[in-house]
Amino acid sequence: MLSAFHPTKKSLIKSAIVLLDSHPSSEITSEQVLELSGISKGSLYHHFDDFSELMEYALVYMFSRYVDQSIEAFNQLLINCKSPNDFLTGVKEITRATQSPAMRNMRIVRINAIAQAITNQRMRNLMGAEQGRLTDSFTDLFREAQEKGWGSKKIDPRAGAVLVQAYTIGRVIDDFTPEHIEMERWFQLVDLVIERVLCAEVSS
Amino acid sequence: MNASHPTKELLISTAFELSLTRPMAEITSDLVLETSGISKGSLYHHFEDFSDLMEHVQVRALSIFTDSQIQGLQELMATSQTKADFLQGLRPISHGNRSPDVGAARLARIESISKALSSTRMREIKGPIQQRITNAIAEIFREANRRGWANSDLDPMAVSVFLQSLNIGSVVDILAPTQVEPEAWFTLIDLILSEVILDH
Numbered sequence: 001m002l003s004a005f006h007p008t009k010k011s012l013i014k015s016a017i018v019l020l021d022s023h024p025s026s027e028i029t030s031e032q033v034l035e036l037s038g039i040s041k042g043s044l045y046h047h048f049d050d051f052s053e054l055m056e057y058a059l060v061y062m063f064s065r066y067v068d069q070s071i072e073a074f075n076q077l078l079i080n081c082k083s084p085n086d087f088l089t090g091v092k093e094i095t096r097a098t099q100s101p102a103m104r105n106m107r108i109v110r111i112n113a114i115a116q117a118i119t120n121q122r123m124r125n126l127m128g129a130e131q132g133r134l135t136d137s138f139t140d141l142f143r144e145a146q147e148k149g150w151g152s153k154k155i156d157p158r159a160g161a162v163l164v165q166a167y168t169i170g171r172v173i174d175d176f177t178p179e180h181i182e183m184e185r186w187f188q189l190v191d192l193v194i195e196r197v198l199c200a201e202v203s204s
Numbered sequence: 205m206n207a208s209h210p211t212k213e214l215l216i217s218t219a220f221e222l223s224l225t226r227p228m229a230e231i232t233s234d235l236v237l238e239t240s241g242i243s244k245g246s247l248y249h250h251f252e253d254f255s256d257l258m259e260h261v262q263v264r265a266l267s268i269f270t271d272s273q274i275q276g277l278q279e280l281m282a283t284s285q286t287k288a289d290f291l292q293g294l295r296p297i298s299h300g301n302r303s304p305d306v307g308a309a310r311l312a313r314i315e316s317i318s319k320a321l322s323s324t325r326m327r328e329i330k331g332p333i334q335q336r337i338t339n340a341i342a343e344i345f346r347e348a349n350r351r352g353w354a355n356s357d358l359d360p361m362a363v364s365v366f367l368q369s370l371n372i373g374s375v376v377d378i379l380a381p382t383q384v385e386p387e388a389w390f391t392l393i394d395l396i397l398s399e400v401i402l403d404h
Contacts, residue, residue, distance in 0.1 A: 108321050114375060115318030118311050119229040124379070132381040154395065156388030162377045163392060167366060170373025174365045176320040176327045177335040185359035189366055189400070192358070196399045197392070 001068070001133070002061050009047040011037050016058035017065070020109070025055055056123040059113040064130045066106055067165075070098055071137045078144055087150040088199050092191050098168050099190065101183070104175060111172050135161050145199075152200035160198060167193075212250040214240050219261045227308070228258065228315060259326065262316045266333050269313075274340040281344055287353040291402060295394070314375050338364045348402070355403045363401055 002010055015037035019028045030051040034041060048054045077090040097103075117124040138161035145151030151160070167190065174181055218240035222231050233254045237244060251257040280293040320330040341364035348354035354363075370393065377383050 111314060112318045112322060114379065115315045117379065118315055119227070128379050128381055131376055131379045135376065135380050135382075155392055156385065158382075159384045159388040159392045162374060162384050162389070163370070165376045166373030167369045168373065169376060170369025170371065171365060172317060172321070173334065173338070173368045173372055176317070176331045177338060178331050179335060181361045181365050182359065185362040186365070189358055189362045192400045193366075193396055196403075197395045200395075200399070 002065065006047065008039060008043050012039055012044060012047065012054055013057045013061055015039075016054055017062045020058055020062055025059060028055065030054075053122065056116075056120070056126060059109070059116070060123070060127050060130050063106065063110045063113060064134055067134050068137075070094060071134070071141065073097075074138075074141045078141065078148070084150050084199070087145070087148075088195060091194055091199065095164075095190060095194065096187060099171070099183075099186065107169055107172050108175060110169055135165070138164065150199060152198055154200060155198065163198075209250060211242060211246050215242060215247060215250060215257060216260045216264055218242075219257060220264050223261055223265065223312070228261075228312060231258070233257075259319070262319065262326075263329055263333070265312070266316060266330055270333055270337050273337055277340055277344045281347055287351075287402065290348060290351075290353050291397060294397060295390075310372070310375055310378065313372065317372070338368070341367065345401075353402060355401055358401065367401075 002013065005013070012033060016028065016033050018036065019032055030041070030044065033051075033054065034044065044051070044054065048057070073094045074091075077087065077094065081087045081090055113123075113127065117127045135158065139157045142151055142155075142157035142160045146153050146157065151157075171186075215236060219231060219236045222235060222239060233244070233247065236242075236257070237247060247254070247257065251260070280290070284290040284293055316330070320326045320334075338361065342360035345354050345358075345360035345363050349356045349360070374389075
């Protein structure tokens with residue numbers, strides 16, 4: 001997680017993430033990041049081998065920062081909800097937020113970052129470690145939901161953790177085709193998977 | 205989808221064959237020229253640059269993958285007599301084979317999708333090919349509905365994108381240090397098929 005880094009390193013990564021919100025990574029220069037963060041060139045090269053490494057961190061953490069918001073939302077839901085039905089409704093709401101049209105860009109950034117990690121071992125190591133942490137977090141949440149009797153015990157928590165991430169990212173398959181599926185029909189299917197498979201014991 | 209000129213076609217097919225056994229990044233122009241026996245001059249006569257050739261290779265890979273998927277689905281519909289046959293036949297498609305080879309193929313597919321998302325030109329070429337797969341899988345579910353084997357409340361296009369998204373999106377599991385047990389993943393996919401998609 002970003003909070004584990006040295007404040008200077010963290011500040012550089014955060015500034016690069018801010019720039020990534022409005023520019024493709026190829027257009028971002030070290031000068032822009034230094035200006036925005038107010039950090040010196042010397043410090044940048046103290047914390048990173050080169051400018052590309054800083055951008056790799058930014059791409060990986062930009063996405064995981066957003067996944068961490070979902071993880072936190074699930075965490076709050078587990079703490080606050082009182083009944084299986086509350087839980088089911090809450091899970092559907094959080095899922096809706098992660099699948100919203102505004103998240104299309106995030107999905108694309110993620111796929112591009114993964115593609116980059118395939119040919120860049122340094123980035124792959126970084127992304128692999130972060131991905132492991134995210135899947136572990138979802139796995140813990142799923143296990144906790146099972147313990148409360150809200151998550152289906154028929155499912156391996158880790159498989160459930162990969163499933164929710166897989167359909168969120170994999171929907172990118174619909175992002176470059178001439179036609180697109182209807183969002184409401186997509187939610188209808190995803191809601192049914194949540195209801196009948198992930199939280200099966202709740203409805204039965 | 206064969207390119208018109210035989211030299212151009214030989215370059216694409218040689219690079220495509222090479223891509224079946226190694227990552228795209230390891231395929232160099234020297235390797236393609238040596239394997240095909242074609243001169244450097246000819247390569248740059250038929251292609252703007254080496255990455256232009258490699259784009260053609262990706263499109264070729266996507267077309268071949270698409271045709272084989274569609275053929276497999278049509279055979280499945282032709283041979284299934286009962287809902288149980290259909291479920292059985294859907295398993296290999298939706299489970300996604302989880303061997304390391306297929307892991308490499310899935311990574312290559314991610315690279316290819318990434319290119320389609322970042323370049324208008326590639327999106328215009330690959331978008332319609334991807335649409336053919338999505339439509340073909342949706343058509344299978346429409347037919348399954350007619351036979352009373354699937355959940356007719358669901359949109360066949362959404363089902364098609366969902367099943368593909370699981371396959372593509374499980375790349376997150378390939379990247380992580382620890383992987384899901386294949387049996388646990390198959391159990392989950394089977395539950396989705398039987399409790400949601402084929403339930404009616």
